[in-house]
C-alpha cells in the first residue's frame with residue numbers, strides 16, 4: 001500500500017510517497033481504509049523534528065493524524081465500532097498508531113468514532129484534532145456559559161473557527177482576532193466582534209472578559225490576562241502560562257493538551273449533525289501530492305483546512 005513517509009527530518013522535500021507493508025491489527029485497535037486525511041501544524045512539527053527528543057521515533061514513519069475512512073477489521077476487545085462503519089479520528093504514530101497519510105491505517109479504537117452522517121470523507125477528515133481541541137477547551141477547561149464574554153485569538157484558524165461557532169451556540173458574546181478576508185469569514189461564523197490583529201491588539205480594546213482562548217501563542221497569551229476579570233480563565237493551545245503573573249492577577253491560566261477520544265468525537269459529530277459546527281475545507285490534494293499540500297498549508301496561501309484525498 002502507498003504511504004507518505006519521512007526517513008529524515010526536514011522541510012516538505014523529505015516527504016516521500018512509498019510502498020510499505022500492511023500494518024497488523026492488535027487488541028484494542030482498528031484497521032481502517034483511509035478515504036481522506038487532513039494536515040495539522042502538529043504534522044509539520046513532527047516532520048521538522050521538533051518533537052524528536054520528547055517523542056523519539058524510529059524512522060522511517062508514516063506522517064499524519066486526522067483520518068476519515070471505513071473500518072475493515074477490528075481487534076479483540078473493540079466494541080465502539082464495527083466492520084463497515086464510516087469513522088473519523090486520529091491515527092498518529094506518536095500515539096503508537098501506524099500513521100494517517102496512507103491507504104490503510106491501524107489505530108486505537110479509543111481514538112475513532114462514527115463520523116458525522118452529514119459530511120463526506122474529506123470534510124470529516126478535516127475535523128478531529130481541531131474540533132476536539134475547541135470542544136475540550138470551551139467545555140472542559142473554560143466551562144463557557146451563556147451570557148459570558150470570550151475572546152478567541154486566531155478565529156479563522158482550524159481550531160478558532162470551530163471555537164467561534166461553539167461559543168456562539170453556547171450563547172456567549174464572542175470577540176475574535178483575524179485579518180484580511182478572514183475578518184468576514186469569522187463574522188459569518190457568528191463572531192460579534194472581529195479585531196484585525198494587524199491593526200490593533202485585542203489587549204488594548206477588550207476588558208472584563210470571562211475567558212480567553214488562544215490558538216496563536218507568543219506574547220499574546222501573557223497579555224491576555226489583562227482583559228480578564230478576577231477568576232477569568234485563559235487557555236492556550238500553544239503557550240505555557242506565566243503562573244506567577246496569573247496568580248497576581250487572580251486568573252486561571254493553562255496550556256491545553258488535546259485528547260482525541262471516542263467520547264469527544266461523538267459529541268463533536270452530534271454538533272456537526274445538528275448544524276452547530278460546520279467545517280471549511282480549503283484545498284484538497286491527492287496523496288501523491290503530499291509535498292505540495294504541506295507547502296500550501298505552510299505558505300498560508302490556503303484559507304481553511306488542507307486535505308489529502310486518498311481513496312476516490
Ligand SMILES: NC(=O)c1ccc[n+]([C@@H]2O[C@H](COP(=O)([O-])OP(=O)(O)OC[C@H]3O[C@@H](n4cnc5c(N)ncnc54)[C@H](OP(=O)(O)O)[C@@H]3O)[C@@H](O)[C@H]2O)c1
Pocket residue numbers: 040041042129130133153154155156157158159160177178179182197215216237238256257258300
Ligand atoms: N496543545 C495541543 O494539544 C494542540 C492540539 C492541536 C493544535 N495545537 C496548536 O494550536 C495551534 C493552532 O492550530 P490550528 O490547527 O488552529 O492552526 P491554524 O489552522 O494554522 O490556525 C492558526 C490561525 O492563527 C492565525 N494567526 C496567526 N498569527 C496571528 C496573530 N498574531 N493574531 C491572531 N491570529 C493569528 C492564523 O491566521 P493568518 O492566516 O492570518 O496567519 C490562522 O488563522 C497550532 O500552533 C497547533 O500546533 C496544539
